[in-house]
Amino acid sequence: MDFTSFLIQILNALQYGLLLFLVASGLTLVFGIMGIINLAHGSFYMIGAYLAFALSSLTGNLMLAIVLGIPLAFGFGALLERLLFVHLYKRDHLQQVLLTYGLILIFEELRSLTVGDDVHGVAIPELFSASIALSENLSYPVYRLVISVVCIALAAGLWWLMQRTRLGMMIRAGSFNREMVQSLGVNIDMLYRTVFALGVALAALAGMLAAPISSVYPGMGGNVLIISFVVVVIGGIGSVWGALVAALLVGFADTFGTVLMPDLAGLAVYLLMAVVLLWRPEGIFRKG
Amino acid sequence: MVGKDRKLRLAVSALGLGLGMLLAQGAAEAADKVKVGLMLPYTGTYASLGNAITNGFKQYVAEQGGKLGGREVEYFVVDDESDAAKATENANKLVKRDNVDVLVGTVHSGVALAMAKVARDSKTLLIIPNAGADELTGPLCAANVFRTSFSAWQPAHAMGKVVAERGHKNVVTLSWKYSFGEQSVAGFKEAFEQAGGKVVKELYLPFPNVEFQPFLTEIANLKPDAVFVFFSGAGAAKFVKDYEASGLKANLPLYAPGFLTDGTLDAMGGAGEGLLTTLHYADGLDNAKEKAFRSGYVAAYKIQPDVFAVQGYDSAQLLAAGLSKAPAGAFDKEAVMNAMSAATIDSPRGAFTLSKANNPVQDIYLRKAEGSQNKVIGVAAAKLADPARGCKLMK
Incomplete structure (x- = not known):
């Protein structure tokens, strides 16, 4: 590997890591702050991708589709919380797993009934469809760079929301002591609903952004779910900052794993997880 | 008592006969x-x-x-x-x-x-x-x-010959690391190297991963004359889009068994146009x-x-x-x-x-992707039989 391709691989790792962060951030919020193990998180990613497909075929513009899709996903998340997840807070993890696993099956079947089982493509917006030449025979699609920029902006935005706003303060307080926050006059139900809807919207946004490069296909949420849980566990449950660091680590492990030890490529990410958990059983940044 | 016993026996044998007839009738029906x-x-x-x-x-x-x-x-x-x-x-x-x-x-x-x-x-x-x-x-x-x-071997083997005939010498292969992918690569390599080509590197990624970017970078680094891949379904659509977006498609011809482009051309949104693949079926036969x-x-x-x-x-x-x-x-x-x-x-x-x-034992067609069809452009291998290595029936 020469130096140029080494640099390009670093770019690949960063870009993959940032997209992983976008998916995992919603999961870590819901898991860490609300204490819900949400196996349906991958389904929200899939729903986002299918929303991008449906809305961009309807409007002819992916960016418009995303602008429309985010409030739809947020509203859908709030509705789900009101109808289903609200009943889970006081129940144990097994019941959460049962409900959210059931949701995976329902969403997959609904997708099959409404859109079918074919693979669909989503066009990259005209504005970002160019590529930048990186070496004599390799170029990099601008759209991938745009995704990375959006992810960085969202990471900064989430950090600001959690650490610097009143809402973030209430969310953090609510995750420590629900009753205390409630008795201080905060509408904790509304707060939890917001957090959950935010988690759903983040997953859906990740699906919408990834749709043009990943295509839209049955079962696409499953793979994402597993790797997202890896990121959340490595980063420390509930920590947005941890999810970012962990996602980047996973991006690097996966990319350089495939280049440096191709026979063990599938293993690199899980080796990383094992090492991190031996070193810090609660993840790199424990919730605090 | 005796009378009752006989009656019972009669009833039982009548029932037995009836059942037997039913069964016989069932058998006669099943025969047809x-x-x-x-x-x-x-x-x-x-x-x-x-x-x-x-x-x-x-x-x-x-x-x-x-x-x-x-x-x-x-x-x-x-x-x-x-x-x-x-x-x-x-x-x-x-x-x-x-x-x-x-x-x-x-x-x-x-x-x-x-x-x-x-x-x-x-x-x-x-x-x-x-x-x-x-x-x-x-x-x-x-x-x-x-x-x-x-068999996995058939379309891949036919492609090996085609790629060699088109004048390519050094080829990199890429596939999911599972048996069908490995068998496809092996079939391709066998025919391609027999015809004087060389597979300079076999790259694999775990199934069903679709993060192709590091592999595309690696391929660009290796600078082969052509690339042979095995992918199918959603992974195939994503791969071809990534391959085009990376600029490789313009300089580095891509070949694959027909699974790459069957049912996926629409999802590729034009990125698959012109791809050559081999399969035992094609559009426009x-x-x-x-x-x-x-x-x-x-x-x-x-x-x-x-x-x-x-x-x-x-x-x-x-x-x-x-x-x-x-x-x-x-x-x-x-x-x-x-x-x-x-x-x-x-x-x-x-x-x-x-x-x-x-x-x-069948013809394997060479196909070219046009719009949403894989149009037949020739026969890559006529009456191609799988070698059936290890099969006892072949002796």
């Missing part, structure tokens, strides 16, 4: 029927393939007036969910509970391997309408196991059987048939060829098997026969 067990995926990723195979099979049966070789067809259907863990149990349901004469299935190679084992153990006739694992008609071949589709098949299929199901529908159709044709040569009465497996092995199937893909290992 053939029980077909369809074990295919009707849910999950491969659901559309399972449905296409079923449609094709039933279309041929319908064309014959609902009969195969003069026998009524009775279907027993199991959804295999493409789940290899449940495959043995599912196959046994059809073989032991439903007592089927013929097992037809399936798409997923792992499930098909388990079905082949059940078929060998129970000596049930098995027709495989898709799964391409080389082993099925290789080391695991059996006189009662038939395949109407392809000009033969009477294909035309009749296509119009019949469209009339019955209101959608265009695909390669899977053809394979289902041919599975029914193969079974019919066996049944028509077998004597009337009870299902004579040996006679059906022998007739099937010797049959020539007039397929929409073009006529084919079976090798000694019961895998199709």
